[in-house]
Amino acid sequence: MTEESSPTASQHRSACGVTVSLRDLHRSFGDVHALAGMNLDLTPGELVVLLGPSGCGKTTALRVLAGLEDADTGAVVVGGKDITGVPTNKRDMGMVFQAYSLFPHMTARENVAFGLRLRGKGSGERTRLAGEYLELVGLSAQADRYAHQLSGGQQQRVALARALAIQPTVLLLDEPLSALDAKVRVQLRDEIRRIQLEVGTTTLFVTHDQEEALAVADRVGVMRAGRIEQIDEPETIYSRPKTAFVAQFVGLTNPLPGMVENGRATVLGESVPLLPGSPANGAVSVLVRPEAVTVRPGGAPSAAGAATVAATSFLGSHGRVQARLADGTLVLAQMPTGPVAELAVGDSVTVQVLPVAALATRPTD
Amino acid sequence: MTAELVAPAPTGSGGGRLSRRNLAALLPTLPFFVFVAVFLLLPTIIVVVGAFQDRYGGFTVHNLTILTTGSVRSAAWWSLSLSALSAISGGVIGGLLAYALATAKISGGLRRVVVAACSVLAQFGGVMLAFAFIATIGRTGMVTALIRSWFGTTIDTTWLYDFKGLVLVYSYFQIPLMVIVFLPALDGIREQWREATETLGGTTWVYWRRVAGPILAPAFISSLLLLFANAFSAYATAAALISQSNPLLATQIRGALTNEVTADTTNTAHVLALLMVIIVSLVMTGYAVLQRRASRWLG
């Protein structure tokens, strides 16, 4: 993994970085509305992740941007030009697919050089550039291997090099890590982010893995039912979700009953500030994150947060406790490993909610 | 020391116990292999050995001189060119049909019916096909009659029983066979390759010239080889159409089987069969080699 940027990459950086705009896209497949008025703007050089459950339309949006799908209505604007009617092969966008996209009859080098060949580069120049991009993704040694001789992670790196080699105006990644092993996934996502920052291409990245989204993105767009529900920096998405869906899709939540008054809710005896978007009064369900919950041994059995330990788990860097309240609700708390280790199943404990701003919704029964 | 005396076989003759277990494991597979040995390998051996046996059972290569006679040479030539021509025509047309089907829904009715029809016509139709062609372009065939009533000309239908007719009839079952053999390869083409080509800036022509074409080439050629072998081995259709002569190697065997004893060569049928099996084996080896490459890319 090279520390200094290669000459190619800095050439790249100065050349790229355009704005991308998806304007009010609609796309239906029969009765299914894959896109229902989707709007998205990307600033130059930005990496935006579209995150959502399957069927939310994130892949469709990506494919409409690539030209692989037609939108029913709406426009795609790149660098100020409306390219809605432009065929895929003229859009100059590099795309990395989820799997199986390497040409099986070509070596890694030939795969990467393919786009260059189509742009009329000479054989010597092709080999040189392909070699540079393979080095960028750390696969110089595997340049003469075929797809079936490469591991999943290696294949995806070649796919990335191939997409970058044509110095595209936009980089598109369609769940590039979903087909890989967990460990390779984590390693590769960091590399993808590093490379993207180095070359500076505006990038759209689609995934259903929220940890992945938070880790690589400049901004995360959470999608549901064909629309973006919230688009913000990862930190904001996590700590200030605008809707219950976003709060529950990204990270874990404990829905705990509470009463609202003056913009705060009383949950298990504690006063918790509420985020905008929560109901203004009455009984609510407050979505509390596990790391905003602590469990202390002992405490009065009649207190609001009295509970018994149902299970504990050790997750390496932190621990989790499942505690059952008097009314039967299970609460999940995330704490440092020390305090967790001291708890045993069946212990009487007190569950306390920390005053971290949380989102509340009307309770659903 | 005492342990060795007391403990029986297990570690002492470890190798022996192990191989006894291996043999025991092989036992249940015996019925299959014995069956195949008797009804597949034994006949093949009989053919090979018989080609080199004289009337008294001794070894001789004299039987092979049958291969130099005019009738055998012409039959070999007919068989080879018939197989080649029908393989090419079947390959091209069948390939197009397979491509048309590959773009259809896999569970759709159209594809099912066409594939079912192809399965029947490709492999199980010999005699029935012969009658179908007699009914179509024979002397009193439907198309013959139609041509007569539309254009007023009476075509000389004896060509059906000649080389050209055989090419036509053989193409008739080669096309479906091509569909069956080549369709899985076409199914193996991944959408992503097309899409990747497009995002990299390639047109449809580029896609076929540099991606799909080269990828499908081994599968296509191996299918052609299979078609060749199939036509070369075919017997039923020719036997049903042509009973008065033996223009192909396959029907020459028929002749040889029905009159075994000729002047100075015995086991003519064996020699002809040996020749056939050598040619077909060569072609099928080529098929297997290409098929391995094809399945690596498309499997």
Next chain:
Amino acid sequence: MTRATGPLPDAGRRPRDEMRPPQLRRRRRRKQAIFRWIVVALVMLFFAIPMVALLDFSTRLRNGTRNWVSWQPIVHLGSDDPASVEIRAGLVNSLWLVLVTVLIMLVLLVPTMTWVRLRVPALRRPMEFISLLPLTIPAVVLVVGLAPIYRIISNALSISSIWLCFVYVILVLPFAYRALDAGLDGIDVKTLSEAARSLGSSWTTVLWRIVLPNIRSAVLSACFISMALVFGEFTVASLLGRKNLQTAIFIVGQGDAKTAAALALIVLAFAVVLLFVLSFFATGRRRQNQG
């Protein structure tokens, strides 16, 4: 940040058609569909004409009128017409042959293939190779070598056509093996049988109650293909001097080509229906390329 010129689409207010971007993908899909239908139509015509001709030929008289006279021996299968007798004999033989061949094929292949997967994986390659041999050794060639063997069988057992079953099992081997192989690949035989054995079942039970039910569609596949092959087989039967459905068609054809044509049509149609139904059971290997 630059903005695109032109009005932004006002969704829901303007009629959809005005705002519709060029539908390039849909156009290509439509072109593909047209091409597909044209090619398929042309080739179907090519296939259909001889079938129609069979029907036409079998019902046409020399003077141009049409009747079903040639179909009589088939329709009245029980009659004393020599053609009917011939067809009856051939049909009965073929039916028995189908039954016996399929049975032997299943009994021979399913246990052996299961066992090889479980205990002797080294034999898998040889078995696969052997199963492909009949494709490389033409039936015509096989017959030459089989002649002496069948002479022995004729003396030891009988000259009945039923003994063709042995050869037929060899002939269906490539197709049946491939179908069963695909089916067994689809289930984890090792795990299932180990689970069954750990629960105390015998090998017969494992085969009968665990393996077979789970490869049902593959077994059906193998059976149907074998059926079609046995019904259509002519070469071996004819050269070994036995009688089956196809030799019956041939012999009838020497007397009256029209009746033979009618019979050919029926059998072909039946086989197509058979394999059409089969396609609902086949374990397809196509990958779903969505996403």
